[in-house]
Amino acid sequence: MRRLPTAVLATAAGMLGLAPSVAPAAEPGAEAMAAHRAGYKLTLDRSRDNAVARADGVMVYEVVDACDGWATRQRFTLVLTDRDGQVVESASDYSTYETKDGRTIRFSLTQTSQGAVSQRVSGEAEVAPNGSGRARYVDPQPKEEALPPGTLLPMLHTIRSLAAARSGSRMLVTPLFDGTSPDGAQDTTTVISGWQAAQSNSRFPALSTLGSARMRVAFFDRGKDAKDGGGASAPDYEVGLRYFENGVADDLKMEFGEFSVNGRMEELAILPSGC
Structure with a gap:
């Protein structure tokens, strides 16, 4: 599950160009990830100083197994009502294609506010085995950004987080590049x-046989305090969220600073891989 709210995709396979001619070696643990489509209902959790009186929204997250990689799409709509009754609607549409070795990614994002486009981010990135690499942007303007050693791409970050949970580790600290920021990792x-x-799950029986772990992911702007790895500043x-071992996430809570939003999974479909 990627950072929120963010995003754009036309078709995960068509617009992004997709896979290399030689299939990359998949990261260990990738075989456990399930292609799926999940729908979430978004509601207000809390608001600092009651600045936000109401929040309503939906999010749809889809992962498609494209054999050599993962094609993801995340669509997000949130309507906020402030204490004076003013309403603001924001939306994002975000897509990626990430090879299963976690070395290359193509990304595209469009965000809108009140129906007008507020941000576009698109491009591609490559990382070496040690995580260093470069991101090449098309939008919002052509440029390149260096990626620091240790950088993980989003699906690989999910796989590594689940592996850490299964091994008993309680923390994973690393740069992450997901293409949602024009400023790199x-x-x-x-x-x-x-x-x-595994626990019985009457709402979603497909998850009843799977282990899980609850996680909290904090994102820090490297430009503010890169030398401290983000730990010295506020995220x-x-x-x-709770991640099941197949990569499905539920029980979301998104902290935006002045307010937070709960995400309840209402629909889940496990998709065939076709590979």
Whole structure:
């Protein structure tokens, strides 16, 4: 599950160009990730100084197994009502294609506010085995950004977070590049709860046989305090969630600073891979 709200995709396979001619070696753990489509209902959790009186929205997150990589799309709409009754609607449409070795990504994002485009970000990035690399942007303007050693791409970050949870680790600290920022990678700190054994799930039986872990991911702007890895400053954004071992996430809580939003998974479809 990627950072919110962010995003654009036309078709995950068509617009982004997709896979290389030689299939990359998949990261260990990638085979456990499930292609799926999940729908979430968004509601207000809390508001600092009651600045936000109401929040309503929906998010749809889709992962398609494209054999050599993962094509993801995340669509997000949120309507905020302030204490004076003024209403603001924001939306994002975000897509990626990430090879299963976690080395290359194509990304595209469009954000709108009150129906007008407020941001576009698109391009591609490559990372070496040590995580260093470069991001090449097309939007909002052509440029390149260096990626620091240790950088993870988003699906690989999910896989590594789940592996850390299963091994008993309680924290994963690493730069993350997901293509949602025009300024390159962000520092992240993922705090992980203990691994939970499979539990009965009457709402979503497909998850009943799967272990899970609760996590909280904090995102930091490297430009503010890069030398400290983000730990010395307040995060720009935080998300809490429960990840099942197949990469499906529920029980979302998104912290935007002045307010936070809960995300309840209402629909889940496990998709065939076709590979």
